[in-house]
Amino acid sequence: MHSNDQSVTLAELQAHRNWLRRACAATDELGERVVDPDLFYRPGPASEADAKEVCTGCLIRETCLAYALGSHGAQEDGVWGGLTAAERRVRRRHERKRRARLASYGGHRPEPVANWSPSPAQATLLKALAEEPDLRAAADTLETPFANVRWVFAQMCEQLGFYPDELTESELVETAAERISGTDTQGPELGVAA
Missing domain, CATH: 1.10.10 (Arc Repressor Mutant, subunit A)
Structure with missing residues (x-):
């Protein structure tokens, strides 16, 4: 079951004709796939770097990443939106910490010091x-x-x-x-x- 935000993100991804084949940016002028979708799932730093390079030019990179981050662990393998599974876990952990911090501060951020200058x-x-x-x-x-x-x-x-x-x-x-x-x-x- 997807949240409303997740469903919107999924709809945006599905609107891109190559996304379901996991070759979002890797198409030629005729729209044909030029990169093997398995590239996104091959283990190892070299393959991950190659997949991230493909993601760099992708028009829907942020949407793809938002989908992978919001899928509650369902997208734990491969490179999605330019991040590896380990990088997505770090991003999710950071987001959980941020939410906990907001709760501990009562939802208020620290007040900036007026006319601040460094000590x-x-x-x-x-x-x-x-x-x-x-x-x-x-x-x-x-x-x-x-x-x-x-x-x-x-x-x-x-x-x-x-x-x-x-x-x-x-x-x-x-x-x-x-x-x-x-x-x-x-x-x-x-x-x-x-």
């Missing part, structure tokens, strides 16, 4: 992340315990109005730069996804 520790971390967007690498570069770097990162996310696990390192650097330069003075959109 010296935050500025140092931002510089390290701008060079290499990885918290562990930043901890090594700064010769600081990872837990301290993670705490400064989380503090900065909350001061900018985001949950600590909502931003990647690159997104934090970009968001902080926008706030510092004054191009984004509001923080995140305050709409809450269910």
